[in-house]
Each structure stands twice: as structure tokens, then as C-alpha cells.
Amino acid sequence: MPLKNDINRWLGRADAPPQPLPAQVEPASVSADWHMQLDEEGRVTGISKPMRAALGIAAAPVPAQRLLGYLMPSSALVVEGVPQDWLGHMLDLDFKRPNGQILHTRGWVQAQGQHWLLQLLDIGDLMEEANIAQSRQQCLRLAGQLAEKVRGCHLDRLQTVAAEQLEELAQSYRVPCLALALPEPGATGWRIYAHYNAHTAPQLWQDGQRLGTDLDSLAGTVVHQIDFERESPLAHLQNDFGNTEGFLVPHHKEGIAKAWLLFGFYNAAGQAPDLGDREWMNLCSALAGPILYRQADQAHRHQLERLAVLQDLLGTGWWELLPDSGEVQLAPQLARTLALPEQSDVLSLEQWLQLIHPADRHEFESRLTLLSDHGTPMLACVRLQQQDGDAPVWLRIQGQALGSGQTRRVLGFMLDVSDIKNQETEAAAAHARLDNLIASSPAVIYVLEYDQGSLEPTFFSASLTPLLGWTQAECGDGLLTQYIHPEDRDIWFQRTRQLLREGVVSCRYRLRDKKGEYHWLLDEARLLRDDLGMPVEAVGLWLDVTEATQATERVRESEERYRILVEDSPAMICRYTPDLVLSFGNRPLADYLECTPQQLPGVNLGEWFSAEQKAAFLKRIAELTPESPMGNAEVCLELPGREHAWWVWADRGVFDESGKLIEIQAVARDNTEIRRTRMQLNQSAKMATLGEMATGLAHEINQPLNVMRMAVVNVLKRLSNGEVEIDYLTDKLNRIDTQVQRAARVVNHMRVFGRRSEIEQQLFDPIDAVEGTLNMLAEGMKGKGVELRVGDAGPRVQVRGHVDQLEQVLINLMVNARDALLSRQEKDRSFEPWIALTVEQDAQTLWLVVEDNGGGIDPRLLERIFEPFFTTKPVGVGTGLGLSVSYGIVEQMGGRLSVSNSSEGACFRIALPIVRE
Numbered sequence: 001m002p003l004k005n006d007i008n009r010w011l012g013r014a015d016a017p018p019q020p021l022p023a024q025v026e027p028a029s030v031s032a033d034w035h036m037q038l039d040e041e042g043r044v045t046g047i048s049k050p051m052r053a054a055l056g057i058a059a060a061p062v063p064a065q066r067l068l069g070y071l072m073p074s075s076a077l078v079v080e081g082v083p084q085d086w087l088g089h090m091l092d093l094d095f096k097r098p099n100g101q102i103l104h105t106r107g108w109v110q111a112q113g114q115h116w117l118l119q120l121l122d123i124g125d126l127m128e129e130a131n132i133a134q135s136r137q138q139c140l141r142l143a144g145q146l147a148e149k150v151r152g153c154h155l156d157r158l159q160t161v162a163a164e165q166l167e168e169l170a171q172s173y174r175v176p177c178l179a180l181a182l183p184e185p186g187a188t189g190w191r192i193y194a195h196y197n198a199h200t201a202p203q204l205w206q207d208g209q210r211l212g213t214d215l216d217s218l219a220g221t222v223v224h225q226i227d228f229e230r231e232s233p234l235a236h237l238q239n240d241f242g243n244t245e246g247f248l249v250p251h252h253k254e255g256i257a258k259a260w261l262l263f264g265f266y267n268a269a270g271q272a273p274d275l276g277d278r279e280w281m282n283l284c285s286a287l288a289g290p291i292l293y294r295q296a297d298q299a300h301r302h303q304l305e306r307l308a309v310l311q312d313l314l315g316t317g318w319w320e321l322l323p324d325s326g327e328v329q330l331a332p333q334l335a336r337t338l339a340l341p342e343q344s345d346v347l348s349l350e351q352w353l354q355l356i357h358p359a360d361r362h363e364f365e366s367r368l369t370l371l372s373d374h375g376t377p378m379l380a381c382v383r384l385q386q387q388d389g390d391a392p393v394w395l396r397i398q399g400q401a402l403g404s405g406q407t408r409r410v411l412g413f414m415l416d417v418s419d420i421k422n423q424e425t426e427a428a429a430a431h432a433r434l435d436n437l438i439a440s441s442p443a444v445i446y447v448l449e450y451d452q453g454s455l456e457p458t459f460f461s462a463s464l465t466p467l468l469g470w471t472q473a474e475c476g477d478g479l480l481t482q483y484i485h486p487e488d489r490d491i492w493f494q495r496t497r498q499l500l501r502e503g504v505v506s507c508r509y510r511l512r513d514k515k516g517e518y519h520w521l522l523d524e525a526r527l528l529r530d531d532l533g534m535p536v537e538a539v540g541l542w543l544d545v546t547e548a549t550q551a552t553e554r555v556r557e558s559e560e561r562y563r564i565l566v567e568d569s570p571a572m573i574c575r576y577t578p579d580l581v582l583s584f585g586n587r588p589l590a591d592y593l594e595c596t597p598q599q600l601p602g603v604n605l606g607e608w609f610s611a612e613q614k615a616a617f618l619k620r621i622a623e624l625t626p627e628s629p630m631g632n633a634e635v636c637l638e639l640p641g642r643e644h645a646w647w648v649w650a651d652r653g654v655f656d657e658s659g660k661l662i663e664i665q666a667v668a669r670d671n672t673e674i675r676r677t678r679m680q681l682n683q684s685a686k687m688a689t690l691g692e693m694a695t696g697l698a699h700e701i702n703q704p705l706n707v708m709r710m711a712v713v714n715v716l717k718r719l720s721n722g723e724v725e726i727d728y729l730t731d732k733l734n735r736i737d738t739q740v741q742r743a744a745r746v747v748n749h750m751r752v753f754g755r756r757s758e759i760e761q762q763l764f765d766p767i768d769a770v771e772g773t774l775n776m777l778a779e780g781m782k783g784k785g786v787e788l789r790v791g792d793a794g795p796r797v798q799v800r801g802h803v804d805q806l807e808q809v810l811i812n813l814m815v816n817a818r819d820a821l822l823s824r825q826e827k828d829r830s831f832e833p834w835i836a837l838t839v840e841q842d843a844q845t846l847w848l849v850v851e852d853n854g855g856g857i858d859p860r861l862l863e864r865i866f867e868p869f870f871t872t873k874p875v876g877v878g879t880g881l882g883l884s885v886s887y888g889i890v891e892q893m894g895g896r897l898s899v900s901n902s903s904e905g906a907c908f909r910i911a912l913p914i915v916r917e
């Protein structure tokens with residue numbers, strides 16, 4: 001009751017009982033009997049007891065102090081001069097109190113004899129109210145400023161400005177931490193929109209920080225003191241306020257809290273006692289209201305923009321029947337989409353109908369009438385009138401009536417559904433094509449329904465009947481099983497089990513068609529399950545793979561036949577890589593090598609060859625090309641623990657796309673027996689040659705014997721005459737020795753010549769063979785009166801073969817020539833026979849030419865003389881083997897033996913390839 005007290009004071013009544021003074025703070029407004037005694041100079045000479053109590057002093061000090069000493073400096077002006085001057089003035093005096101508080105008084109002076117009496121009244125209450133009013137006014141001003149700033153700033157700066165205003169607010173009321181929380185956009189809960197933090201205060205909040213829904217529990221009232229101790233819903237906020245004092249002020253709209261100001265480390269009642277809840281809420285609303293409004297406004301604008309963009313993109317928009325004019329108004333976007341002339345978004349109903357394709361117009365019109373007259377909602381899909389050739393434009397037009405009676409509005413929207421419609425049409429066409437395709441393809445699509453562990457067909461595509469002859473009904477109710485080939489039933493049951501267990505299956509089996517023929521079907525199926533994982537149905541596909549399966553079967557069979565062929569072939573068949581490693585060998589090959597066919601792969605063919613053979617073998621393989629992939633050779637193998645084996649070997653190269661040799665397939669035949677026979681033949685021919693030469697040989701041996709006998713006879717004669725001269729004897733003995741050596745040489749050569757040839761061919765000088773031949777035959781020829789014409793040897797070269805065999809050839813040719821010459825000489829005694837042996841050569845070839853003047857060979861026989869056993873000589877004389885064996889020998893050496901008739905006789909030419917290292 002401050003007012004009543006005041007009046008009592010003014011009236012000087014003391015009926016209000018003095019209140020007991022609290023120990024520390026002294027209430028200032030109790031006494032109506034406050035006065036001071038002043039002297040003329042204005043010094044205080046006495047103080048009434050109540051006044052002393054109010055000022056908290058015991059007595060007026062002596063000597064007297066000036067009144068000014070008791071006052072706040074702000075009151076100094078009021079008491080300028082002496083009491084006389086103050087008379088008749090109202091004096092507002094603020095006294096100092098010992099606890100630092102101020103005692104607000106109003107007083108006046110009156111004379112009292114020599115003294116002056118200063119009467120005082122406590123006006124503290126009045127002052128306080130004035131202060132509160134002022135504070136509230138300031139608060140209102142501040143609220144106005146805040147609102148104005150937030151309202152007036154650019155939208156982009158809204159948050160920054162809000163933070164600035166928070167700072168302003170915080171500084172005005174000395175708030176360490178202040179934040180504005182707004183509802184979380186698009187969600188429940190709250191979020192810090194802006195905050196302020198004094199430098200000295202800990203950071204409680206950050207922009208964008210989520211506060212959850214705790215604030216909702218505050219029921220939108222101001223909360224002065226958050227009590228974290230008790231079990232209260234606010235306990236959750238404890239963290240948000242750093243466990244210290246907090247103060248929360250809501251902003252309401254329509255009874256619902258729309259924003260909160262959060263004050264951290266702040267005691268509102270203590271720091272700003274003059275402000276009530278209303279003021280604080282005013283401040284909050286001043287800040288939050290415009291922000292929320294502007295946010296809502298922006299959201300609304302965005303919404304409108306989005307709508308416009310959406311309508312543009314979709315080619316859609318609203319339309320409304322204008323009730324007064326009966327015209328139609330279209331959304332601007334729609335008017336554009338329909339390509340209406342500029343500024344004409346209002347159409348007459350007639351114009352609107354004209355836009356629609358005649359095929360749809362009537363239906364549309366009738367629906368529109370139903371809508372406008374009876375409010376029946378309308379949904380129509382119509383085509384627009386269009387130029388020929390353009391893709392049709394489809395519009396979906398929806399409409400409905402809003403309200404009723406006078407206020408009824410008829411409106412709706414139009415949507416361009418051309419894309420969907422055209423796609424629908426295309427999809428339908430594609431679907432039809434697919435159906436057709438399936439129906440005419442060798443594939444059947446089926447659906448099996450799951451029912452308690454079994455799968456029963458519920459659908460087959462139309463291709464079932466063309467493919468198998470069965471109808472859908474003939475395949476249901478467990479009938480399918482009996483069409484499955486008995487041998488494949490296991491596969492069939494296994495398939496169902498696997499499908500149920502694993503969810504997919506792919507298998508092949510035979511299924512009987514209606515005509516009783518079996519088809520190989522490739523069955524691929526997949527199990528479909530519901531959300532709970534329970535099987536619902538299976539979808540599958542049958543593909544008729546009869547032809548493919550049979551073809552595979554045929555390939556397998558033919559492969560099997562070839563395999564048997566290869567396995568059972570008497571020939572040795574193998575495949576090997578260009579580095580001679582076997583990748584396959586058949587049984588005959590394995591048998592030959594005394595192992596199993598399985599042991600053959602990995603064996604290197606090179607191990608069986610001599611270094612020379614291997615080099616020749618590799619050389620031959622290297623010459624294989626995709627154009628001429630075949631090669632032949634007779635190869636000599638050195639098999640361990642065996643004699644040499646001769647194989648006739650035929651290769652065929654297999655090449656990759658780039659022409660690189662990747663494999664060789666080979667067939668080999670053991671030629672050892674034939675080879676051996678041929679060698680025996682050669683040998684016997686050689687022996688025959690030797691026999692032939694027996695005569696010449698006898699002469700050859702006879703000649704030295706004769707010479708020796710003459711020498712011996714002569715020596716004996718001298719001895720018997722007793723005239724032995726040592727020189728004479730020596731001379732004769734030397735002659736005998738020469739003749740012995742000569743005979744020994746002949747015999748020796750005969751022995752060497754008679755041996756079998758080496759297995760492998762060697763390099764040798766062909767002139768050695770010429771010399772050997774002449775050694776054996778020269779004397780004999782001379783004895784028969786045949787002249788030997790031997791040409792120059794020329795530069796020495798080497799050929800490959802056996803020196804004794806070439807010698808055998810030369811002997812044959814010379815002996816044949818001799819025979820021809822001698823038989824001619826028999827008829828003509830004056831005939832002078834000769835044999836010419838000449839050597840010719842170029843870079844690659846060396847020729848040994850044996851020519852005689854025996855008259856040559858009957859041209860009709862020329863072709864036959866190389867045949868085995870062909871002879872013109874009497875039985876027992878000729879064998880007919882000489883030339884045929886010679887031909888073979890020369891061929892073995894890689895050369896050629898040929899014959900022609902020259903002017904005087906036969907001319908045999910041996911051509912041999914020269915081997916250069």
C-alpha cells in the first residue's frame with residue numbers, strides 16, 4: 001500500500017505502526033516524522049530520531065556538518081545557498097545511506113526561531129514507479145526498434161540482423177547468453193535460429209542447434225527459474241542452459257508458442273526487476289514475430305514459384321468457369337501451353353470446345369455440363385485439335401464444384417498426358433509384338449503356383465500349343481509328370497525340389513508332345529516370395545533345345561568316332577607343340593614307346609632324336625605355313641634300349657588367327673622294316689657290284705703279282721748266274737714292295753666297301769668317292785682297253801650321305817658303261833671305247849657326269865632303266881638292280897640321278913646338293 005502510506009505521511013499521521021527494522025536493510029518509508037534542524041548557514045544541528053534511523057546514524061555529528069555532506073552529489077544543486085534561499089521551494093533530496101542505498105525524500109524548510117527546520121517525506125515508492133514506467137517505456141522502444149530492424153532488412157540478411165538484434169537486447173539488459181529458438185522447419189522440435197554470446201560467457205548455443213521437443217513441455221509460459229533439481233519436464237533443458245540459471249520467454253500466436261527467447265546465466269528478476277513477463281514477451285514477439293512472418297512469407301512465395309514452375313514443366317494448370325460470363329479462365333501457364341494468343345487467358349466456352357479434337361469434344365461437353373449443372377466431378381482424357389502429322393496432344397481434364405448455391409465455383413486442372421498416352425500406345429504395341437514373338441518362338445513362359453510344398457502350373461504362354469501340342473488344361477493337375485521322358489523323371493523331381501530350396505533352377509529334360517515325340521527342353525525357373533519370404537509362385541521358361549541338344553550329341557558321337565579312329569589306328573598319331581612337347585599320343589605310339597597313352601603328354605620328342613635329326617626336324621616344322629601346313633619326312637629315332645627306328649612322319653600345322661603355329665598334328669608309320677629291307681637290298685646290290693668287279697679285281701691283283709713274279713724270276717736268274725749286285729737287288733725288292741702295297745690297298749678298299757653303311761648320313765667330299773671308284777676300276781678298265789677320261793675336280797665341297805654308297809653308284813654307272821662298250825667292241829674290233837668322268841658345280845649343286853661312247857640306250861627303254869630288275873643283259877649276268885638302287889641312293893642324298901643319250905653314248909648325271917656350313 002505505498003499510496004496510503006504516502007497520504008498518511010503527507011497528513012502527518014502516525015497511525016501506521018512503525019515496522020520493525022530488519023537487521024541489515026533498512027526500510028526507508030516508515031516515519032512521518034523525519035526532520036532536521038539547520039542553522040542559518042545550512043549546517044545540520046539536529047536530526048529527529050526516525051530520520052536518524054532512516055539514515056542509519058546515531059546522532060548529528062558535532063561540530064555540525066553541512067547538509068550537503070548527507071546528500072548524494074546529484075542533490076547538490078537543490079541546496080545551493082543558505083536555508084533562507086530555499087524557503088518556499090519543494091526540495092527533492094537524495095540522502096546517502098550507509099549501505100550504499102539512497103533515501104529519496106521531498107521536503108521544505110520553515111523558520112524555527114534562529115534555526116531552520118527541514119521537514120522531509122519519503123518519496124522512494126513514487127520514484128520506483130516512475131523508474132518502472134521509464135524502464136517499460138524503454139523496453140517498448142527497444143521492442144519497436146528490434147521489430148523495425150528485422151522487418152526492414154533484406155531477406156538474405158534476416159538471420160544476421162536477428163543476431164545483431166539479439167546482441168542489442170543482450171547488451172541492453174546485460175544478458176550473457178541469448179538465443180532465439182524457432183520451430184524446426186518441416187519437423188517437430190526446436191532449433192536455434194540466431195544467438196548472441198558475450199565474450200566473457202561460455203558458449204551455450206550455436207546457430208542451427210537442435211533442441212528437441214523439450215520446450216513444448218513449457219506450455220508456452222515464461223519460465224523464470226529453471227529448476228533442474230526436481231523431477232520436472234524442464235530437467236531435460238539442463239544441458240541447454242549449462243546447468244545454471246536460465247530464463248525462457250515465449251512468443252505466442254493463436255495461443256501456441258511459435259518462438260522462444262532463451263536467456264542463459266541470467267536472473268531476470270534480479271537484473272531487470274522493472275520488467276514484467278508482459279514486457280519480456282513483447283520483446284520476444286517484436287523479434288520473433290517479423291522473422292516468422294517473413295519466413296512464412298518467403299515459404300509462401302517459394303510455394304507459388306514452385307507451383308508455377310511445376311505447372312510450366314508439366315504443361316498443366318488450373319481452369320475455372322466464370323459464373324457470370326460463362327467464360328473459362330485458364331492459368332497463364334496453361335494458356336501458354338495451349339498456344340493461345342497473348343493476353344487471352346479467358347476463353348468463351350465455345351472457343352474452349354473448339355480446341356478439342358472432334359472425336360472427344362462431344363463427350364467432354366456433356367461431362368462439363370454435368371459438372372456445372374449438377375456438380376458431378378469430371379475426369380476426361382481428350383485430344384487437342386492438331387495439325388496433320390503432329391503427334392497427338394492428350395490432356396487430362398479434371399474438374400469439380402466447390403461450395404453450393406450462389407457461391408459455387410466450378411474449377412479444375414488440365415494436365416498434358418501426351419507422354420504417358422503415347423507411351424501407353426507404344427507399350428501396348430510393344431506388348432502385342434512381344435506376345436506375338438513369344439507365341440511364335442520356341443519358348444514357353446509358365447507360372448507355377450505354390451501350394452503347400454507343391455508347384456502347380458496356372459499359366460502357360462500361348463506358345464505352348466504350337467510347340468508341344470498340349471493345351472493349358474492338359475498340362476495341369478499333375479499331368480505334366482507323365483509327359484516327362486522316363487529316364488529324365490529324376491531330373492524333373494529334382495528340379496522342383498531345387499527350385500523350392502534355392503529359388504532358381506536351370507535344367508534340361510525331354511518332354512513328350514501330343515504327337516508322342518520328345519523335345520529337349522531347357523527349363524529355367526525362379527521362385528517368387530512374398531514379403532515374409534514365403535514362396536508364392538514360380539515363373540519359368542521352357543526353351544526347345546532339341547536341335548541344339550541333338551547337334552551336340554552328334555558332335556559328341558562324331559568326336560567319339562574320331563577318338564576311336566585315332567585310338568585304334570595302327571598308325572601312330574600325336575599332337576605336339578612347336579617346341580616338340582607332346583600333348584597327345586594314341587595307343588600305338590604309347591605301345592611303341594612301351595608306356596601308356598596317359599604318360600605321353602609332356603614328353604619331348606626331341607629326346608628321341610640325334611642333334612642333327614632334331615635340328616632338321618625343327619627346321620621342317622618352322623617351314624610350315626597356313627598356306628602349306630603339311631610336311632613329310634622320314635625321321636630316324638634313337639629309342640633307348642633299341643636299334644634305330646625309322647618313321648615316315650607326316651605333319652600338319654595348326655595355326656591361330658594371326659598365322660602363328662600353335663600345334664602340330666602328326667601321323668607316323670614305322671618304316672624301319674622297309675628301310676632295313678632297302679638297306680639289305682642296297683647291300684646285296686653292292687655285293688653284286690663287288691661280284692661284277694671280281695674279274696677286274698683279279699686283273700687288279702694279277703697285275704702286281706705278275707710284276708712281282710717277273711722281279712722274282714729276274715732276281716733268281718741273276719742269283720743263279722752268281723752276279724748279285726746289291727743295287728740291283730734293292731731295286732727289285734722295292735718294286736715288289738710297291739706292288740704288295742698296291743694289292744693291299746685294293747683288297748683293303750674292297751673290304752671297306754663291302755661293309756654295311758653307317759646309320760646316319762655324314763658330310764663328305766664327293767671327290768673321295770670318285771677317287772675310291774677309280775682306285776678299284778682304273779686298272780681293270782685299262783686292262784680291257786677302255787680309256788678313262790677324268791676331268792678336274794674343281795673346288796672341294798661337301799655333300800650329305802654315305803661315301804661308300806656314292807662310290808657304289810659311280811661303280812655301277814662305270815661298270816654299266818664298260819659293259820656297253822665291251823659288247824660294242826665285240827662287234828667292231830676297231831672301236832675305241834672311252835668313259836669320261838667329269839665334275840661340274842655351281843653354288844648349290846655338284847654334278848658327277850659319267851658319259852661313254854657305247855652308242856647309248858634305246859630311247860624306248862630310257863624311261864624304264866631305273867625300274868628294279870630291269871635288265872637287257874642275259875639271265876645270270878644282269879640283276880637289273882644297279883640303276884634302281886643307285887637312283888634310290890642319290891635320292892636319299894637329296895639329289896637326282898638322270899640319264900640322257902649324247903651323240904656317242906649314254907650320259908648319266910648325278911646332281912647333289914652342296915652343304916655349306
Ligand code: ADP
Pocket residue numbers: 812816817818820852854856857865870871872873877878879880881882883884906
Ligand atoms: P644290269 O646292269 O644288271 O642290267 P642295271 O640296272 O645296272 O642292271 O642296268 C639296267 C639296264 O640299263 C642295263 O641292262 C642296260 O640295258 C642299260 N644300261 C645301263 N647303262 C647303260 C649304258 N651306259 N649304255 C647302254 N645301256 C645301258
